[in-house]
Amino acid sequence: MFQDPLDPNPYSQEYAQKLDEQDELGCYREQFYIKPDSIYLDGNSLGLLSKRAEKTLLEILEAWKTQGIDGWTQGQYPWFYLAEKLAAMSAPLVGASEDEVIVTGSTTTNLHQLVATFYKPQGNRTKILADELNFPSDIYALQSQLKLHGYDPAKYLVQVKSRDGRFLQEEDIISAMTDEIALIILPTVLYRSGQLLDIKRLTAEAHARGILIGFDGCHSVGSIPHSFSEWDVDFAFWCNYKYLNSGPGGTGSLYINRKHFGTSPGLAGWFGTRKDKQFDMEHQFHQAETAGAFQIGTPNILSMAPLIGSLELFTEANIEKLRQKSLHITQYFMDLIERELDGMGFMIGNPREDERRGGHISLEHRDAARICKALKEEQHIVPDFRAPNIIRLEPIPLYTTYCDVWETVQRLKTVMTEKQYEKFDNTRDVVA
Numbered sequence: 001m002f003q004d005p006l007d008p009n010p011y012s013q014e015y016a017q018k019l020d021e022q023d024e025l026g027c028y029r030e031q032f033y034i035k036p037d038s039i040y041l042d043g044n045s046l047g048l049l050s051k052r053a054e055k056t057l058l059e060i061l062e063a064w065k066t067q068g069i070d071g072w073t074q075g076q077y078p079w080f081y082l083a084e085k086l087a088a089m090s091a092p093l094v095g096a097s098e099d100e101v102i103v104t105g106s107t108t109t110n111l112h113q114l115v116a117t118f119y120k121p122q123g124n125r126t127k128i129l130a131d132e133l134n135f136p137s138d139i140y141a142l143q144s145q146l147k148l149h150g151y152d153p154a155k156y157l158v159q160v161k162s163r164d165g166r167f168l169q170e171e172d173i174i175s176a177m178t179d180e181i182a183l184i185i186l187p188t189v190l191y192r193s194g195q196l197l198d199i200k201r202l203t204a205e206a207h208a209r210g211i212l213i214g215f216d217g218c219h220s221v222g223s224i225p226h227s228f229s230e231w232d233v234d235f236a237f238w239c240n241y242k243y244l245n246s247g248p249g250g251t252g253s254l255y256i257n258r259k260h261f262g263t264s265p266g267l268a269g270w271f272g273t274r275k276d277k278q279f280d281m282e283h284q285f286h287q288a289e290t291a292g293a294f295q296i297g298t299p300n301i302l303s304m305a306p307l308i309g310s311l312e313l314f315t316e317a318n319i320e321k322l323r324q325k326s327l328h329i330t331q332y333f334m335d336l337i338e339r340e341l342d343g344m345g346f347m348i349g350n351p352r353e354d355e356r357r358g359g360h361i362s363l364e365h366r367d368a369a370r371i372c373k374a375l376k377e378e379q380h381i382v383p384d385f386r387a388p389n390i391i392r393l394e395p396i397p398l399y400t401t402y403c404d405v406w407e408t409v410q411r412l413k414t415v416m417t418e419k420q421y422e423k424f425d426n427t428r429d430v431v432a
């Protein structure tokens with residue numbers, strides 16, 4: 001832990017206050033709506049609303065109110081170009097050029113689009129490689145895409161096994177890259193354990209074997225910097241409502257490496273055409289020469305509007321600095337947990353090395369479900385629970401303070417020492 005020679009006790013509340021005073025990102029907290037007296041550590045599931053996001057949502061509503069159909073081409077944010085504008089703002093977060101990103105669809109529908117586009121079984125190369133720890137929606141999408149091709153997912157979807165139920169070994173993934181694999185889909189950061197995969201290495205290994213590879217960036221975009229273009233990743237997709245604070249059900253995003261710009265979208269629609277041709281209303285598809293080609297229908301303008309304001313904050317704060325704080329505050333969190341909660345049955349289940357972890361702490365406990373309930377109801381702390389035994393805790397660098405983290409550990413200690421969790425069932429709620 002960072003040691004200040006003037007303060008011998010890095011576990012004190014004063015020390016947390018000192019860290020907050022030194023935090024140059026501390027100024028962004030007032031941008032967010034945070035329930036007073038509550039500590040929100042669930043920005044990895046749904047980011048909080050910022051004043052800036054609220055403002056751009058209201059501006060877009062105003063354009064609708066006052067301009068009607070003309071909002072498509074007029075006003076501060078003409079809707080016809082909004083997906084491209086947001087793409088330009090997102091591109092630095094993923095290390096891409098503006099035209100390689102588009103804001104469209106949802107994580108799952110974008111995955112369907114990408115698999116429909118890039119999965120081209122040929123000869124012996126017919127299988128899709130994924131992993132056994134990925135988010136279920138991704139797996140459902142892959143299974144159904146295989147069925148559309150007449151393939152039995154039980155045989156054609158290869159899921160790399162985890163040795164310990166937490167992590168994936170890059171070597172195991174690479175060994176599974178056989179000459180039967182046509183396409184690889186992996187998460188950048190695993191949603192439970194927070195493991196960050198070596199995207200660059202996996203991409204190079206896939207390409208050395210002639211396999212296309214795409215990544216689900218739901219748990220990394222807005223949390224860590226990426227260099228998708230430099231790493232030569234074929235494609236990626238992610239949601240904007242977690243770390244990017246765009247609101248519940250906010251529109252998703254995708255990245256297409258420019259070398260694939262000519263590829264026909266598997267699922268085509270009129271928003272995938274060149275913008276100057278779209279309103280010619282011809283039946284011939286004039287494909288956009290950008291990632292925009294992979295859009296399908298009319299963008300969900302109201303679900304994209306908050307992202308404008310939110311991405312302004314990311315542009316100002318800078319993703320490298322956000323990552324620095326995230327690594328520091330999570331390390332601080334882990335140090336406090338190990339010291340204050342020792343012997344209470346907790347285990348830190350995320351990787352410890354900075355280059356192997358995302359932004360959340362994965363705290364395992366056999367009573368995790370009811371500890372989460374007690375934290376929320378008795379202590380006004382919002383964590384999230386992932387079955388069967390994980391408490392996810394994410395300090396968000398834009399709005400979580402070091403004092404929040406210090407306080408969380410104290411309250412967690414109270415939940416345990418006073419056995420407050422015993423009042424609750426150890427089962428998950430409908431939405432966990």
Ligand SMILES: *Cc1c(COP(=O)(O)O)cnc(C)c1O
Pocket residue numbers: 106107108109134135137138187191216218219239252
């Ligand atoms: C959040 C998340 C999703 C959600 O997909 P939606 O289509 O936005 O509902 C999918 N995959 C991963 C890995 C996620 O973390």
